[in-house]
Amino acid sequence: MWYFKSILNWWGSWRTS
Secondary structure (H helix, E strand, O other), X not given: OHHHHXXXXXXXXXXXX
16 A cells, blocks of 8 residues: 555645644
8 A cells, every 4th residue: 555655644744744
């Protein structure tokens, strides 16, 4: 699930901003 990890990484990127 590379797409799942990529989405979580991107999602958390602005989520924690």
